[in-house]
Amino acid sequence: MWLSLRSVRDAAIWALIAAALMVLYEFNGFISVSRVWALILPPGPDTLAASFSYCAGGARRNCVVDGDTFWFRGEKIRVADIDAPELSPPRCPHEAQLGEAAKHRLLRLLNDGPFSLTVGFRDEDQYGRKLRTIYRNGKSLGDVLVSEGLARPWTGSRRSWC
Template identity: 55%
Template sequence: MGQSPASPSANRILPFNKSGYIGTCSVFLRSDCVVDGDTFYYQGQKIRIADIDAPETDSAQCASEAERGERAKRRLRELLNEAPFELHGYASRDTDRYGRKLRIVTRGGRSIGDTLIAEGLARRWSGKRLPWCI
């Protein structure tokens, strides 16, 4: 099972307002949008889903990584738009080395990261980036 928040009620951040919409980020859109399979912008903050690693899209090392990365990005956008979700603080730290907020994203007590892993679109975050191309 993935890293869960230390105390969900203490670390809980406001749930997503379903009247909003999470799009796909572009040069022109950097607000409430998905960057790739494990990163998105939400309410002005760049969020890195802390319990997974998804394939890259812009800096993919091979065609299969790029294709899987695009599928992960589309699926994350679908999952975020399905219903309200909650963001929880990550047990070990608040931000990564790029300044992104590290968060566990849940719906109904289940990690959205776990859903992406179960669908073969991400893997458990091991603490370091591993290659997707073999």
């Protein structure tokens, strides 16, 4: 037999762990798919860096659009593990204010030093943005935005900030 009982058992254990984490994600919304994926494949070394600015008209190379979207090396990236307030357009003054704060903070975080990007379960979203989680020293920069009240963990759907 080409499969040993141990390899089948190990695969079953990993499948049960993954299923339990997905249930927690789906029904409780407190663990994101990106965080589950990071448990399986931890981030690599922080070797990426650029000088980021705010996005404006024209070519976009290294710039921040809002609290969860930025361009890096000419590629549009959606921060996979968070949901930040919308800026285009915001649905209320509170969302506009929080969205601007999230955008400014993401810019500072990206410019604070080298980071790494990891791919989760999906490479792109329906808008063609690359889905990536940003890490520095093994800590998600999305978690930093969440801890500061500027974003929420991504739970699979958007909710109102108003």
